[in-house]
Structures are given as C-alpha cells and as structure tokens.
Amino acid sequence: MATATGHHITVEGSGVRFPCAEGDTLLRSALRAGVGLSYECNSGSCGSCRYELLAGEVHDRRPDAPGLSARDRRKGRRLACQSEPLSDCTVKVAEPGPVATPRPIRQDAVLRAVRPLTHDMAEFVFDAEKHAAFTAGQYAMIHLPDGDVERAYSMSNLSNCSREWRFVVKRTPGGKATSFLFDRLEPGDPVTLDGPYGHAYLRPDDPGRKIVCVGGGSGLGAMISVLLGVAALPDAGGWTVHLFCAGREPRDIHIPESVGLVQYRLGRLHVHTAVSAASAGNEPVDEAVFRGFAHDAVLDRLAGEITDYTYYAAGPLAMTDALARALVIDNGLAADRLHFDRFC
Numbered sequence: 001m002a003t004a005t006g007h008h009i010t011v012e013g014s015g016v017r018f019p020c021a022e023g024d025t026l027l028r029s030a031l032r033a034g035v036g037l038s039y040e041c042n043s044g045s046c047g048s049c050r051y052e053l054l055a056g057e058v059h060d061r062r063p064d065a066p067g068l069s070a071r072d073r074r075k076g077r078r079l080a081c082q083s084e085p086l087s088d089c090t091v092k093v094a095e096p097g098p099v100a101t102p103r104p105i106r107q108d109a110v111l112r113a114v115r116p117l118t119h120d121m122a123e124f125v126f127d128a129e130k131h132a133a134f135t136a137g138q139y140a141m142i143h144l145p146d147g148d149v150e151r152a153y154s155m156s157n158l159s160n161c162s163r164e165w166r167f168v169v170k171r172t173p174g175g176k177a178t179s180f181l182f183d184r185l186e187p188g189d190p191v192t193l194d195g196p197y198g199h200a201y202l203r204p205d206d207p208g209r210k211i212v213c214v215g216g217g218s219g220l221g222a223m224i225s226v227l228l229g230v231a232a233l234p235d236a237g238g239w240t241v242h243l244f245c246a247g248r249e250p251r252d253i254h255i256p257e258s259v260g261l262v263q264y265r266l267g268r269l270h271v272h273t274a275v276s277a278a279s280a281g282n283e284p285v286d287e288a289v290f291r292g293f294a295h296d297a298v299l300d301r302l303a304g305e306i307t308d309y310t311y312y313a314a315g316p317l318a319m320t321d322a323l324a325r326a327l328v329i330d331n332g333l334a335a336d337r338l339h340f341d342r343f344c
C-alpha cells in the first residue's frame with residue numbers, strides 16, 4: 001500500500017522492507033534506510049545495481065542506460081539506481097551490498113566560489129543546508145537547476161562542521177552538466193546535493209599503511225580527499241603515499257596545493273605525473289613527467305613492489321579499467337586492495 005510519503009519496497013527472501021519517498025530511486029531509498037544494495041556509479045553506467053522486479057511498477061529514468069546489456073534486458077533485469085517506484089514493489093537482488101555509512105541525504109546548497117585549477121578544471125565550493133558528513137574518497141550527486149541534470153562528483157575536502165562541500169570538476173566538451181557549472185552557475189546560485197555515496201573511501205586501518213592514489217580528470221578531487229584523510233590520521237607519520245596525477249597533455253596536470261600542506265605530516269609522500277599524449281602537444285614535457293597512461297606510470301614507478309600497496313583510483317572509466325587489469329590480472333594484486341568506483 002502506498003504511504004503519504006511514497007511506497008514500500010520488499011526484498012524477496014530477506015525479510016527486508018523499506019520506504020521509498022516519491023521521486024526517489026530504489027537504490028538511494030535503500031541506502032537512506034540503512035539497507036545495503038550493490039552499486040558503484042549511481043548513474044546507470046556500471047551495471048552493479050541490477051535487480052529483478054517481481055511485483056509493482058517503476059519509472060525508468062534512463063531506459064537506454066549502458067549498465068544493462070541486451071541479455072539483461074531480455075531477462076527483464078533493471079537498474080536500481082534508475083528505477084523510481086510508482087507503487088509498492090517486491091524486488092529480487094543477487095546479493096546484498098554494504099550498508100552506507102554515513103547514510104546519504106538530499107539537501108539544498110549554494111555555490112560560494114569557483115577556483116580555476118587548469119585550463120579546463122576548477123574547484124567548486126558549496127555551502128550546504130545541513131551538514132558535510134562523508135568519508136574521504138566518496139562522491140555526491142550534484143543536481144543542477146537546469147532541467148533534470150545530475151552528475152556524480154567526488155568531494156575534494158574532508159567531512160566538516162562548516163557544511164562545506166568541495167568538488168574538483170573537469171569540463172567535458174559538449175557536456176550539459178559541466179557547461180552549466182562552468183558557464184552559467186554563479187556564486188549564490190542553488191543546487192541540490194545528494195550523498196555521500198561510493199566505496200573508494202580511505203581505509204584508515206590499512207595494515208601496511210602504504211597506499212597509492214591515482215587521479216585523472218574530475219577524479220583528482222577524490223584523491224586529494226584521501227591524501228588529506230591520511231594526513232589527518234593520528235599515525236600519519238607512519239604512512240607512505242604515492243600520488244599519481246594523470247592527464248592527456250602537460251596543461252591538464254594539476255598538483256594539488258594540499259601536497260605542500262600535508263607533506264610534513266606524512267612519513268613519505270611521493271608525487272608523480274603522467275601525460276598520455278605528450279607528443280601531440282606543443283608544450284615541452286619535464287623529464288620527471290612519465291610519458292604514457294596512468295597504469296603504465298604506476299607499473300614503472302613501483303616496479304618490484306606493486307603488491308606492497310593498497311590502491312585508490314578515481315577518473316575516467318578507461319583509466320580505472322586499465323589500472324584494474326594491470327594490477328589485479330597482470331600483477332596479482334588482491335582485488336580487495338584496489339578501491340575505485342566505475343563511472344562513464
């Protein structure tokens with residue numbers, strides 16, 4: 001039966017039942033209620049949140065979402081991150097996912113400032129209505145006041161009491177969301193923030209205290225947050241961190257200021273840069289810059305000690321997929337020592 005605020009979702013065979021507010025998705029309402037469902041991108045791209053609808057009716061926000069294969073569609077599978085229940089529903093999931101901590105909430109925010117970082121990358125600072133509670137490395141959905149545009153961006157700061165959310169965003173040529181963010185959004189303008197989400201957050205109990213952070217494009221923000229998170233730990237002096245900043249051309253590379261701010265806190269901090277299309281640009285490339293893709297830079301700079309580290313990565317899907325193949329398949333890294341969320 002529908003409630004005044006939405007509907008109820010029952011997960012078959014588990015005894016789990018949770019409310020879903022009007023207009024919310026099946027995935028987000030589960031996470032808000034403390035129910036774990038598998039997911040990564042929250043955007044219809046990765047396919048991690050596939051489920052079967054056994055009873056009830058849902059609206060599919062993105063019917064052509066790449067997260068479903070033709071076979072999935074033939075078998076009647078759907079994506080929980082794209083399904084808005086229109087009635088009470090019963091669903092079947094392959095396996096439960098981790099419970100979200102902290103639980104995501106939706107709140108209003110206003111843009112306070114925009115700080116340019118490179119020719120096409122900037123940090124956007126928002127003041128939120130309620131709080132800024134998240135774990136270093138997580139992301140939030142920014143809903144823009146222009147039609148129905150919503151995108152996932154990683155926070156580049158740490159959880160704080162000032163209700164401040166920072167995001168590093170790289171302009172996507174022709175991209176609706178980044179065009180709006182860069183060209184039309186002014187300080188004082190409202191957005192809606194929904195989060196936190198994501199599993200690529202800092203594990204402070206890392207037994208080796210040796211980590212590698214690989215950031216490309218808008219993913220650099222998540223790696224800045226992880227770096228700040230390590231620096232804030234009581235045992236930061238015992239940690240070794242390798243930070244890889246990747247881009248196509250030299251002008252794409254930004255070394256975060258936080259590197260200088262936290263260097264004295266960490267046992268060892270090594271910063272590497274990798275440029276994949278150096279020969280295509282006119283700018284000279286510093287000899288210290290690795291010429292090639294991010295995963296090749298990691299293999300080159302950490303040769304002989306690849307499996308000594310835990311890895312965090314955020315960036316374009318091609319970058320994170322190549323890194324996963326290079327580390328896990330080609331070099332035998334345990335899959336649970338590589339943390340990233342897949343985005344398109």
Ligand code: FES
Nearest residue numbers: 042046047067081
């Ligand atoms: Fe739903 Fe990625 S497709 S979480």
